[in-house]
Amino acid sequence: MTSKTPNGTGLDELLRRALTDDLPPDVAAGMRERLARFRERTTRREGRIPMWTLLFPKSAWAALSILILVSGGLLQGRGTRNPLSDRISLIKTRLAVSQQLAAAGSMSCSARIRNGDGTLVDYEIEWRPGSPAEVLVRGPEGSLLRTFRLGEPPESADPMISTIASISTPSAVGERLSGGWRFVRFSRESSCDIGTYAIPAGAGPEVLEFTIDLCTNLPVRIAGSGRLASSPEMPSDIFWEATLRF
């Protein structure tokens, strides 16, 4: 019946001989028409060449597909990242940090502030559970100007201290960390991965950069600059940084 089955012509002949007298002419005509249509379409399908083989032969497509497969596997093996990887990394880090923060033993924060006369003053606050936080004030060359504990009289003499202390308590840092995070960059240092994220510093456009050691999931540094408090008396160029120890 088709070009592929020449032996079928014998069967056709046999059927024609056996049935020719019994079939009414209109039925025979209908059958002939159907057979012709079927033969035409089948032949057309048999002769059809796939479009993709017109560009390259099948073997070239096979080689290309293997090449694509292997390159994909190699890229994945090398740890190629994309925005999705970065976002997953961010979520995993946030989970880990929130757990680690609860277990933090102590925390130190430092703030560098330019005074009205242009000199830089460093404030270092050491937070320890169960005892008042210790404050160290250093001059431009790192010389220790004074030291005291939070809540003691010298604090009231320097309005900057209470503002810096209020934004750098462990609970304030924890609150900042619970806000929305945005991925800033990812860097690899030696065998460990260091990730840097940005978190909102407040209602304004300022952000704090939050650097974490991805091997241990420990925060390495939290740093921010700009106006961190809403008070207009605050100087505009504060550099604020917190380092957590566990």
Place this chain on the structure above:
Amino acid sequence: MSDNMKNGASRRTILRWLFAAAFVVATILSGLFSGLMNKAGLFYLAFGSVAVALMGSSGREIGAAFRFAAGRPGQVMERRRAAHFWEAAARNAWILGVLGSTLNFTIVLGRESGGIEDTGNRMIQAFIVSLYGLVLAVICLVPALKLMNGIAGTGGPVPPPASGNSEVFPDRSAAIGRVIGYILFAAVLGSTLYALTKGRPQSGVLSVGKVMLHGPAILVTAGGTIALALFLSAGARGLTFGFAMTGFISLLMGFIQALFGFMHRSINDIVTAIAFIISASSFSLLGMLVIAAPLEDREVMEGRRERPSSLSRMFWIVYPLLAFIFLVLTFLMVITPMKQKVGG
């Protein structure tokens, strides 16, 4: 069968469907399952199913399938084609559901969020689309099974596919229907992604695209599928096999890489493996749904094959299930925090 009896059977079938629809609407309105409501997922599944049905069947075949499901009598071949349409619709709903979950999951991971709790809730919400897909698949299987049983109940051998029948060969209207199906599917996918991402700062369809396009996953899925389909030389069945097997191998590959990442405490390995699992399952499901399955449907509808191969049928059920299981594993891997090394 007299005309009165035929009309009575059709009326009873329509009444049954109306009753079932009223029950579903009443359940939704009662608010009992308000926690399971995902409007974007419902829109995607309903219109996505229509689009994918158009890719594999002509409008005439779809109309006939609905008429036979409503109890209309007909020839065995026509009823068999109608049964295949409903089986294909069930398959499409199931694959669409799991694909919807995967895409929704990717969007949740890829966009800004208020907090970790919000992200977790949205990730769980993503699984609801699979539930919708499964429910719709069960609904579509009812007419398929009824028609199959009806064919089996007629007794005697089932005639071979009517290859010479002009009605089953492709015509221009079927080709136009397929083009409309692909355009509609792209529109449904685009509008669903837009609905899920609108109003989010620093997000949107373009950034979602960047998140979804994980290069290695695309290369492995495309390369593996083409290679397998070429070596098999089995047409559409080869493509189904290729997408399913490449997808499964990718899932396992990603999972093993993630396990190594957990062992070596390397976040980079874990996150790239998770991204690979999610992207590879998305692309293999998408390929299976919009490339392989419609081609197999055309083979059956045009009478070139009596029915889809058993292997393809198995892949249509098992592979989305595996993809769903791996998605759940991925969710667990995302929310499992890494522990600090002892002494590290």
